[in-house]
Amino acid sequence: MNSAGWFVLVGALMLAMGLTAPLMKRFAVTSAMLYLAVGLLVGPTGFGLFHFNPLEQSALLEVLTEVVVLISLFSAGVKMPVPVSLARWRAPVLLAFVSMTVTVVLVAGFGHYVLGLSLGAAVLLGAILAPTDPVLATEVQIRHAEDRxxxxxxxxxxxxxxxxxxFPFVMLGLGLLGLHDLGTFGQRWWLLDVLWATGAAVIVGGVAGWGLARMSLYVRRSGHHIELLNDFLGLGLIGLVYGICLWINAWGFLAVFFAAVVLRQTELKFAGAELERAPETPQLQVEPASARVSAGSLVFKEHLERLSELVLILLIGGMLFLDSWSWRATALALFLFTVARPLSVMVGLAGSRTPWRIRGLASWFGVRGIGSLYYLMYAIEHGIGEELAVELIHLTLVVVALSILVHGLSVKPMMRKFWRRSRE
Structure with a gap:
């Protein structure tokens, strides 16, 4: 497909989505499902009008998915409800660390004992498929900052x-394949890839988010009526935090999310203090919510996220062949959706006060997508063998495609039922 064909295809899809958005809300269809269907139709599975080779274009695809995930993580972070509390954050923290670890172990076991992968390849596969996606799960994500x-x-x-x-498990898999130094008895992995990289990411993100909130408040209170470019500030925060983390070998994804969370929490804390002081000092002009960096940059980020979703899901359709749909890939997807995800959620939330209805839905809605694609490209760029790379490409793409279809078909009916019962 030439450039003209791509412009026509993407333009027609954007027009169709814009015009049929109200109609789509009535049906159990998501935008990602439609993009995937079009990609499969015009790709090698259908008419073969284009084929995107992820093995040859891994560097490009790594950068594209990296940028999309960063934007999505920032958007998710600035929509986190205020204030942060241990009671509210306990369940997601357990899911993000305990349940994710259990998922890696279960998928690695399936990959090693059922699919016949080496231990390193199986751990790498588990790490690629373990994280849930912040890009594609729009129907089960926080809609706005006041969503409770x-x-x-x-x-x-x-x-x-x-x-x-x-990320530490990606590095563990690469280490077991001889592509990353784990140290004696894994000592380097524990100290640097787990403890240092995780702790440093949280600190860098928190300090940067607080610092930007403080600086923007100072500029707005300076009395010069400076119009801040919130979009640039948000993107600048992403770039600065991620670049620092790359420089000091910390996990940039985690840092960007926490930077966005702290930015919003700090801004609203300052706004609350201003409102308390306003009656005593009427000369103080309290800025509206739309003037804050976190809220002001959110709309632009969400538009970028939607456009990126369209392009990347089309590319996924252009990577899949008919023979990609092997029993190995399908069995892996079924195991992940029906065994690994539910079991990991139940283990992670065991002993917590999370209602069973929420545990049940969280057990099902572990959507896999762009994040998994990024980790796959990251592994390819770090030198895994071509045979293993092709195997992981087929397995990952089929799991992501089936997640888009299966979770997409079920999300609207199940969420409507959940909200209806919640109101009763």
Whole structure:
């Protein structure tokens, strides 16, 4: 397909989505399902009008997915409800770290003993498929900053954190394949890839988010009526935090999410203090919510996220062949959806006060997507063998495609039933 064909295809899809958005809300169909269907139709599975080779274009695809995940993580972070509390955050933290670890172990066991992969390849596969997706799970994500739905908060917060918490297991898999130094008895992996990279990411993100909130408040209170470019500030925060983390070998995904969370929490804390002081000092002009960096940059980020989703899901359709749908890939997807995800959620939330209805829905809605694609490209770029790379490409793409279809078909009916019962 030439450039003209791509412009026509993407333009027609955007027009169709814009015109039929109200109609789509009535049916159990998501935008990702439609993009995937079109990609499969015009790709090698259908008419063969284009084929995107992820093995040859892994560097490009790694950058594209990296940028999309970063934007999505920032958007998720600034929509987190205020204030942060241990009681509210306990469930998503358990899901992002405990349940994610259990998922890696279960998928690695399936890959090693059922699919016949080496231990390193199986661990790498588990790490690729363990994180839930912050991009595609729009129907079960926080809709806006004032959304207080507990299920959506839990799933959004989990996806925001486990895209970073899965990274140590990616490095463990690469280490077992001889592509990363784990140290004696895994000492380097524990100290640097787990403890340092995770702790440093949280600190860098928190400090940067607080610092931007403080600086923007200072500029707005300076009395010069400066119009801040919130979109640039948000993107600048993403770039700065992620670049620092790459420089000091910390997990940038985790840092960007926490930077966005702290930015919003700090801004609203300052706004609350201003409102308390306003009656005593009427000369103080309290800025509206739309003037804050977190809220002001959110709309732009969400538009980028939607456009990125369209392009990347089309590319996924263009990577799949008919023979990609092997029993190995299908069996892996079924195991992940019906065994690994439910069991990991129940283990992670055991002993917590999370209602059983929320546990049940969280057990099902572990959507896999762009994050998994990024980790796959990251592994390919770090030198895994071509034979293993092709195997992981087929397995990952089929799992992501089936997740889009299966979770997409079930999300609207199940969520409507959940909200109806919640109101009763």
């Amino acid at each position: 739905d507990r299920l959506r908060f839990t799933l959004t917060c989990e996806a925001g954190m486990n895209d970073g918490s899965a």
